[in-house]
Amino acid sequence: MKLQVKGITEGQPIPETFAFGVYSEEDHMSFGPNRNPEVEWSDAPAGTRSFVVMMYDPDVPSVADDVNQEGKTVDKDLPRVDFFHWLLVDVPADTKRIPEGADSDGVIPKGKKGGPGPIGIRGVNTYTHFLAGNPDMAGTYAGYDGPCPPWNDELVHRYYFEVHALDVDTLGLSGEFEGDAVREAMQGHVLASARVSGTYTLNPTLR
Template sequence: MRITVEGISEGQPIPGQFAFAVPHAQDHMALSDNRNPRVTWDGVPEGTRSFAVVVVDPDVPSDASNVNQEGKTLAEEMPRVDFYHWLLVDIPAEVREIAEGEDSDGVTPRGKSTGRVEKGVRGANDYTDFMAGDPDMKGVYGGYDGPCPPWNDERLHHYTFTVYALDVTSLGLDGDFRGGDVMKAMEGHILDRASVTGTYTLKANV
């Protein structure tokens, strides 16, 4: 299989319009366009019955105590965990494209709905947990929300966009399912996959 994420090249910075936040000189960061990029794929294996699109950042600090704290930095070598930015499953076998802005167009305070949309079923991304302590932003964040790494993080973050070709029409997931649920449900059903990884940071000189 082959995947194309328009505007994102392997190992290169992700454009700001696809991010949740962009750098800001006075406030460290400002909310951005938060549009999902256009994703297309081809070279689909025989027997494909559905697709899943997953975006994950493996560089998120495991301890959030000092995230975005004045006078503190997050060391590059500190332990890291996966953070899921996009979960779209049960995409019909005939689909080959998610258009730019189709699953996210702007930051939506308190999140977006999970469940069925035109081209699949949305899961809950990890902003659901990250925003839980903010009374103005807390909620369930369905579908795509783009990069917003800590502005005091010394590590460059990597965002891997992957499309999976699956041998089932549905993964049987519903409600506010999460990244781990998707990865477990796909076990034994992946016919092929294709990925591209872009980078992002809000910290100068990283």
């Protein structure tokens, strides 16, 4: 199975077009265009009945005490956890492409709705938790919301775009399901997978 993410070269920096946050000299970070990139896949195996599309960052600090704090840095050796940026399940078997901007075009304060979207069913991404304490932004964030790593992180973050071909029409997920629920529901149903990775940082010393 093959996957292409238009505009992203394997292992190279992700363009700001696809980012939730972009570097700002005055304020460290400002909102980015936050468009989902175009993804296209091919060579799915016989028997494929649906797809899962996901994007996640495995490099998010496990402790957020120093995140985006003036005069502090997030140590590169701090243990890291997954942060899900995009979850689409029950993508029909005849779908081979998601156009740029189809699932996200701009930052939407308080988030986008989950459930059936333009393509497949949207799961809830981790911004739902990350922004829960911000009264201007708190809400349920579903579908795609792009990179916005801590601007004081010593580590350049990696981002994995994945497509999984499944042997079932539906994972049976509903409500505000998240990444771990998707991974658990996929177990035993994955026929093939493909991945493209990129990097992103808002730390001016690493850019």
